[in-house]
Amino acid sequence: MSSLPVRLIEPVIDERIFVTQPHLAPLAEFLPYLEKIWNSKVLTNGGPFHQQLEKALCDYLGIDHLALFANGTLALVTALQAHRVTGEVITTPYSFVATAHSLLWNGIKPVFVDIDPDTLNLDPAKIEAAITPHTTAIMPVHCYGRPCDVEAIQKIADNYNLKVIYDAAHAFGVKTRGASVLRHGDLSVLSFHATKVFNTFEGGAIVCPDAKTKQRIDHLKNFGFVDETTVVAPGINGKMSEINAAFGLLQLKHIDEALERRRQIDAKYRGMLADVKGVRCLPEPGSADEYVANHSYFPILVTDEYPVGRDALFQHLRDHDIYARRYFYPLISEFPMYRGLPSAHGANLPVAADAARRVLCLPIYPALENHDMERIVGLIAAPQR
C-alpha cells in the first residue's frame, strides 16, 4: 500500500523495438504552423498549407502534378475511379491488403499474378497469360520501394490497351535512371501513413501526368464539386486537412536526414548479415549513380540452410523484445474475401507463397541505434540461445 504512489510516478521505459518508428520533427518547430491555422481558421478544403505541400512535394519528388489525399487507400480507390477502371485488374498478391481492397471497393475483380523471385514485384513474364477480354488495367506495387520492371509492364499495357496504376505506397523518393519512379504508368499512388518513410500522420497522394487529370481527381476527392452548385461525379471526401498538410511541410524539411540514416542502417545490416548462414538479403537493384533507394523496409529471406524456420526466428526475436514483421504474410490472396478467386489458388502463385513463408522485415527507422542493430543481428546469428 505504502509503495503505491512511488510506483505510480516511476517512468515507464519501453525497451521494445518495433519494425518502424515514425520520424517526427521537433514539436517546437510545429507550433508556428498551428498558430497560423488558429489565426486563419482555415482547417481544410484545399487551404494554403494544402496548396503549399502539393507544390513542395512536386519540387522534392521531381514530378509535375500531385493531388493530396487523407490517406493512401482513398487515393487508390479514387485513382481507379479517375480512369473509370472496371472488369478485371491484374495485381500482385504480395502486398498490403489495401492494394486489392481498392479494387473490391470499385466492384472490380482482382486477378492475382505471381511475383519475380529477385524483386518480389509482379512478374511481367506472367502477366500476359492472365489477360482476358474483361481486363482493363494492371495495378503493380513497388514492393519495399524497389522499382517494378516498369518498361516491360508498359509494353504489355500498350499492346492490350490497359491502364497502369502503380501502388507506390512504399516508393517515396525512389529514383530510377536519375528520375522519380513515380513518373511511370497512368497514375501512381503514395501513402503518408505514420509507418511510411514520409508521414503526415495519415495521408496520401495521387501523382498525375497532366493538369487535366489532376483537376478531375481534385473534383473526385471533393464530392465531385466543380463549383458551389455543380457536381460532376459521385465523388468521395478524400481531402487532406490543413493540420496534416502543415505537418507534411515541416516533415519535408527533415526528410533528407531521415533517408540518409536509413541508407546507413541498410548498409550496416547488409554488412553484418553477410556472414550469417541461411539469411538472404534482397539484392540492390541497379547501379548507385542512377538508382536512388529509400530503404523503407529491410526484408530478409530465411532459407533452408537456416537452423530454424522463419516463424521460430520471428518468435525468438519477440522473446527478446524485437518486433520484426512478416511483410507480406499471409498473401492477400489467402484472405477470406479473395481466396475463392481462381487466380488465388496456391498453384498459381508459387513464388509469392515461398516469399511469404520466408520473409521477415527487420526494424529500420532513423532513430534505430547501431547497438540495437548489433543485438538484432546477434539474435539472428544464434537463434537457439
Ligand SMILES: *Cc1c(COP(=O)(O)O)cnc(C)c1O
Ligand atoms: C500503407 C499501404 C497502403 C495504404 O495506405 P494508407 O495510407 O495506410 O491508407 C496501400 N498499399 C500499400 C502497399 C501500403 O503499404
